[in-house]
Amino acid sequence: MQYLYTPASRLTRALRPAAVLAAVLTLSLSVHAQAQEDALRAALQKRIPQLGKIDEVRKAPMPGLYEVRVNGAEIYYTDAKGDFIINGSILESKSLRNLTEERLNKLTAVAFDKLPLADAFTIVRGNGKRKLAVFEDPNCSYCHRFERDLQKIDNVTVYLFLYPILGPDSVEKSKAIWCSRDKGQAWQDWMLRQQQPPAAASMCNTTPIARNVEFGKTYRLNGTPTLIFPDGTRIPGAMEASQIEKYLSQTNKG
Structure with missing residues (x-):
């Protein structure tokens, strides 16, 4: 049986471009996601100023929805374009866990x-x-x-x-x-x-x-x-x- 021997330095050089590409892709996706969340925040703040101060926009547990946190610890949900606002809780159907309540409890946790x-x-x-x-x-x-x-x-x-x-x-x-x-x-x-x-x-x-x-x-x-x-x-x-x-x-x- 024959074995192919590749010096460590050569292997490292061969893998380096792939690792760099993966890092660039990860960073690009992160920047894109942040830009989308920032745009969504700006759009909602302009359309519905009565929401109050929007502290954070992030992906919600349910695919396709975004969590909008306002005034410290109030949570709403919206679509990717900010065309709809949902005021309510997300429950996981298998366990009936109230994911919105869990999130609020985490946000308002008291040491x-x-x-x-x-x-x-x-x-x-x-x-x-x-x-x-x-x-x-x-x-x-x-x-x-x-x-x-x-x-x-x-x-x-x-x-x-x-x-x-x-x-x-x-x-x-x-x-x-x-x-x-x-x-x-x-x-x-x-x-x-x-x-x-x-x-x-x-x-x-x-x-x-x-x-x-x-x-x-x-x-x-x-x-x-x-x-x-x-x-x-x-x-x-x-x-x-x-x-x-x-x-x-x-x-x-x-």
């Missing part, structure tokens, strides 16, 4: 160590080693259900952010709870036993509640409860005890 914990109060169970932050409205029926399930979870510190977004009564209840001598007890008395604390004293500083609402608007916390785990995982909506336990185990490592 746990960046949470304004001074504007929350804590409820500690067991050794309190595991961490969980929750934004809740005292008049939210899903929050009441969630709190009942949360009672079954041990060895956790819950950072509770009062987040009154359902109306004036929610604000007043939140103020009363925040101004209670034992915030955690007052919260659980209301959420689990419907025992409302006395109205907040006039000298009580309730600005943390207002800051929570502004924080939620910034990070698009549109519903309650919203759960934030130490690894940045954000879950909107009530969860059963088994689900809470699962996420606590997965995200409280290290």
